[in-house]
Amino acid sequence: MTVESSSAPPAKRIKLGIPKAPSGRRIIKNDDAPIIEIPPHPLGIKPSGNVFAAPYNLRDTPSSGLFGRLPDEVIIEVLGFFDVKSLIAIGATSKCLYAFSRAEELWKALYIELTNSPTPPPTTWLGTWRNTLLSLPASSTTTIQAPHLYSDALYRPFFCAHHPYSPFTSGIPKGNLIPRYANLSPSEFTKHTTRPFILTDPITSWPALKKWTPQHLLEKYGDRPFIAEALTWPFATYNDYTLNCAQDESPLYLFDKTFTTKTAMGEDYTVPELFREDYFTVLGDERPDFRWLVLGPPRSGSTFHKDPNATSAWNAVVRGQKYWIMFPPSTPPPGVFVSEDKSEVTSPLSLMEWFLNFHAEARATAGCLEGICKAGEVLYVPSGWWHAVVNIGDEVGIAVTQNFVTRGGVAETLRFLSEEAMSVSGFNCEMVKDPYGLFRERLSEIYPEILKEAEEALEKKGGKWERLMKEKEAPKTSGGLFGFSNFDDESSDEENQNDEAAEDKVTASGKEEVDS
Amino acid sequence: MSEMIKLQAANNAPVEISRGAAKFSRLIRQLLEDDEAGKVIQINEVSEPVLKKVVEWCEYHAKAFIEAGNEEEEDDDPSEDPWEDRTPETVKWSREKFFLVDQEMLFELILAAHFLEIRSLEDDGCWVTAQMIKGKSAEETRRTFANANNASANGSNGAANASNGTNGTNGAQANGADDKVDEALSYGRTEESRRSEEGSRPGSPATNAPTEAEEDVPVRSP
Numbered sequence: 001m002t003v004e005s006s007s008a009p010p011a012k013r014i015k016l017g018i019p020k021a022p023s024g025r026r027i028i029k030n031d032d033a034p035i036i037e038i039p040p041h042p043l044g045i046k047p048s049g050n051v052f053a054a055p056y057n058l059r060d061t062p063s064s065g066l067f068g069r070l071p072d073e074v075i076i077e078v079l080g081f082f083d084v085k086s087l088i089a090i091g092a093t094s095k096c097l098y099a100f101s102r103a104e105e106l107w108k109a110l111y112i113e114l115t116n117s118p119t120p121p122p123t124t125w126l127g128t129w130r131n132t133l134l135s136l137p138a139s140s141t142t143t144i145q146a147p148h149l150y151s152d153a154l155y156r157p158f159f160c161a162h163h164p165y166s167p168f169t170s171g172i173p174k175g176n177l178i179p180r181y182a183n184l185s186p187s188e189f190t191k192h193t194t195r196p197f198i199l200t201d202p203i204t205s206w207p208a209l210k211k212w213t214p215q216h217l218l219e220k221y222g223d224r225p226f227i228a229e230a231l232t233w234p235f236a237t238y239n240d241y242t243l244n245c246a247q248d249e250s251p252l253y254l255f256d257k258t259f260t261t262k263t264a265m266g267e268d269y270t271v272p273e274l275f276r277e278d279y280f281t282v283l284g285d286e287r288p289d290f291r292w293l294v295l296g297p298p299r300s301g302s303t304f305h306k307d308p309n310a311t312s313a314w315n316a317v318v319r320g321q322k323y324w325i326m327f328p329p330s331t332p333p334p335g336v337f338v339s340e341d342k343s344e345v346t347s348p349l350s351l352m353e354w355f356l357n358f359h360a361e362a363r364a365t366a367g368c369l370e371g372i373c374k375a376g377e378v379l380y381v382p383s384g385w386w387h388a389v390v391n392i393g394d395e396v397g398i399a400v401t402q403n404f405v406t407r408g409g410v411a412e413t414l415r416f417l418s419e420e421a422m423s424v425s426g427f428n429c430e431m432v433k434d435p436y437g438l439f440r441e442r443l444s445e446i447y448p449e450i451l452k453e454a455e456e457a458l459e460k461k462g463g464k465w466e467r468l469m470k471e472k473e474a475p476k477t478s479g480g481l482f483g484f485s486n487f488d489d490e491s492s493d494e495e496n497q498n499d500e501a502a503e504d505k506v507t508a509s510g511k512e513e514v515d516s
Numbered sequence: 517m518s519e520m521i522k523l524q525a526a527n528n529a530p531v532e533i534s535r536g537a538a539k540f541s542r543l544i545r546q547l548l549e550d551d552e553a554g555k556v557i558q559i560n561e562v563s564e565p566v567l568k569k570v571v572e573w574c575e576y577h578a579k580a581f582i583e584a585g586n587e588e589e590e591d592d593d594p595s596e597d598p599w600e601d602r603t604p605e606t607v608k609w610s611r612e613k614f615f616l617v618d619q620e621m622l623f624e625l626i627l628a629a630h631f632l633e634i635r636s637l638e639d640d641g642c643w644v645t646a647q648m649i650k651g652k653s654a655e656e657t658r659r660t661f662a663n664a665n666n667a668s669a670n671g672s673n674g675a676a677n678a679s680n681g682t683n684g685t686n687g688a689q690a691n692g693a694d695d696k697v698d699e700a701l702s703y704g705r706t707e708e709s710r711r712s713e714e715g716s717r718p719g720s721p722a723t724n725a726p727t728e729a730e731e732d733v734p735v736r737s738p
Contacts, residue, residue, distance in 0.1 A: 065658070066619065066623065066661045067661065069623045069627065070623065070626060070630075071627075071630065074626060074627075074630055074638070074642065077638070077639075077642045078642040078645045078646050079646075080642070080646075081642060081643050081646030081647075081650075082646055082650060085651075086646075086649060086650040086651060086652075089652065089653060089654050089657060090654070090657055092654035093661070
């Protein structure tokens with residue numbers, strides 16, 4: 001298994017016979033899989049577990065000063081309140097604190113904080129958040145070694161940043177594969193709206209497939225600002241980032257909902273015919289955010305979430321490849337916990353942490369679907385389905401995604417807008433004070449039969465609906481790319497459960513490994 | 517809620533806390549989930565004086581929570597913090613009045629908050645600690661926080677160690693503070709060379725590659 005800090009006795013770790021490569025690389029042996037090599041930490045920091053065989057831990061020496069009383073993660077928390085100058089200064093007091101002051105998460109947070117200040121940071125990407133913020137070229141970066149510092153809080157993000165995804169994204173069991181079709185007719189789709197699938201034909205003639213390359217975007221839109229999570233950067237800066245972001249545990253992901261207004265890219269693609277029936281169109285300009293340009297380096301991705309407002313989505317890969325892992329609405333994935341009132345979704349902080357800790361269990365859980373969507377293919381995400389995505393392969397991934405409301409999904413969206421008003425997102429709050437009221441009103445004007453059908457379905461369910469799950473909770477996570485955190489895991493579940501029974505999911509023991 | 521929960525500090529001294537205040541600790545919240553009436557919660561990690569201070573903080577917050585117009589919920593989710601957006605006055609009290617304590621108590625409170633999982637208390641403690649250090653020079657910080665100072669050996673090893681294979685210590689520095697990193701370098705090496713003389717480890721700590729030397733060490737019992 002992977003080298004993880006744990007309370008495993010030292011003897012066990014050494015008996016694994018972890019070979020020592022001359023380069024000092026840490027090698028992990030897994031019987032079923034190829035050997036994984038993690039390079040040494042640039043400052044020589046090691047995982048906490050290794051301390052058992054070591055003569056001492058630097059953080060338990062006077063090198064940490066009074067900070068030695070605090071656990072590693074609390075030290076980092078204190079440092080999180082520092083400004084740039086103070087962080088540099090404290091890094092100069094001792095080797096131990098130097099190592100702590102170098103934690104990239106601190107510099108990334110400072111960078112983001114300064115972005116919204118009167119003194120925004122430089123936008124020339126120099127390989128790490130610290131280098132970029134300080135305008136420090138790699139050649140001037142100190143790397144004072146701290147080989148006797150054993151600290152998971154410092155080592156783990158580095159480990160996660162360098163652990164490959166391939167052991168998780170390969171060998172998908174046959175029973176888990178997301179079905180792949182050339183295309184579906186509207187009537188076939190009606191029978192398939194509550195289960196994910198991949199289509200290989202509909203977007204093959206999109207101009208985007210030929211035009212959208214990082215080079216092209218750089219030439220045309222290098223100066224234009226694009227939204228990448230908490231930052232807005234000129235494309236040129238983001239492009240530089242994608243070419244040199246190996247140190248980032250969770251690579252910054254470009255997710256821009258305004259791309260059609262600031263570029264001509266909207267002309268390079270069309271909504272696949274199958275997905276054009278979209279009942280949020282009744283809202284016209286008042287509809288919530290619904291389309292995004294999605295662009296990111298390999299290893300960028302999204303942690304588990306459900307899409308906003310109980311909408312469905314299609315996600316078309318223009319370049320690169322995406323690995324998807326999905327769960328039905330009523331089956332939160334292992335390692336993901338939903339609070340009782342559904343206002344919080346919590347999971348381990350980074351995508352790789354989730355993969356390291358929970359992927360094996362997830363793969364073996366009934367209901368799990370996995371698949372790789374390649375360039376020229378489009379994936380359908382039914383309303384309410386949990387999903388996590390990673391860009392795999394060697395090239396920057398470029399995709400476009402849109403959210404929409406299917407005919408069958410009108411009921412669920414109505415319910416969501418009315419019962420989970422706190423979690424509704426993407427609407428312009430100034431313009432739309434009552435999303436539920438507006439949606440209902442427009443439906444009654446334009447598609448009264450659909451509204452009637454939806455409300456009848458809701459009435460039937462409402463009376464006998466009971467919550468089946470009580471989830472426990474776990475450490476908090478960030479809000480997610482859409483900026484929402486509220487999900488419903490019910491309602492369309494009845495449909496899903498029937499479908500799932502019909503699918504006859506194979507359990508762990510019955511699964512075969514398949515190269516996908 | 518007037519119901520009092522019984523806690524016991526490290527020395528078994530009893531400390532009482534109201535249920536509303538107890539909710540600020542995620543650990544206690546979860547323990548209360550499997551509540552049996554009259555149960556005493558043993559908190560061996562926290563000494564009596566510190567625990568009393570923690571209770572003071574929680575009681576203040578429970579009261580301020582109600583005064584701010586919030587309603588205490590009966591069946592609230594133990595996973596959620598009872599009061600995530602505190603009023604500015606409450607934050608000010610916590611950071612500027614409550615934490616007017618000596619350094620020793622400051623760290624004890626942070627550790628207690630960490631153990632009991634009282635998010636805002638831990639945050640405030642860390643914030644206060646940060647304020648004590650911010651704006652100080654490296655030397656002043658060393659004095660305040662007593663990073664071990666083998667002052668005698670500081671300068672002399674500097675030159676020898678700087679050549680010992682850590683890359684990039686020369687070359688243009690972005691700002692003056694990075695010059696002080698040389699000090700840190702020599703400081704750290706001194707510490708390490710001293711220890712390697714004492715210990716039985718083969719291999720020099722000053723080599724460029726991260727030492728794998730410790731993996732050669734025979735397993736010691738923890």
